[in-house]
Amino acid sequence: MSLVTVVFIYLLVWWIMLFTVLPLGVQRNTDDGKGHDAGAPVNPDLKKKLLINTVLSAVIMLIVYILVEMDIIRWGEWFRGTPQ
Secondary structure, eight states, X not given: OOHHHHHHHHHXXXXXXXXXXXXXXXXXXXXXXXXXXXXXXXXXXXXXXXXXHHHHHHHHHHHHHHHHHTTSSOHIIIIISSOO
């Protein structure tokens, strides 16, 4: 698998996993005031969530890379219609 393919798949996995990680540990804002959204989180803790997302995405990408290198996932058959 080429470096470009690895980076592209990693970015796709990272972006999809971001939407899985964002709702973790969210506590709703209970302030009833003008300019406060009731659905907004009190402390979004984005740095922690981005770090968790990056590590989790790297683990998933490592698993995908190993499966491709072991020839369990065959990109050629999926996208070109020919076995590699």
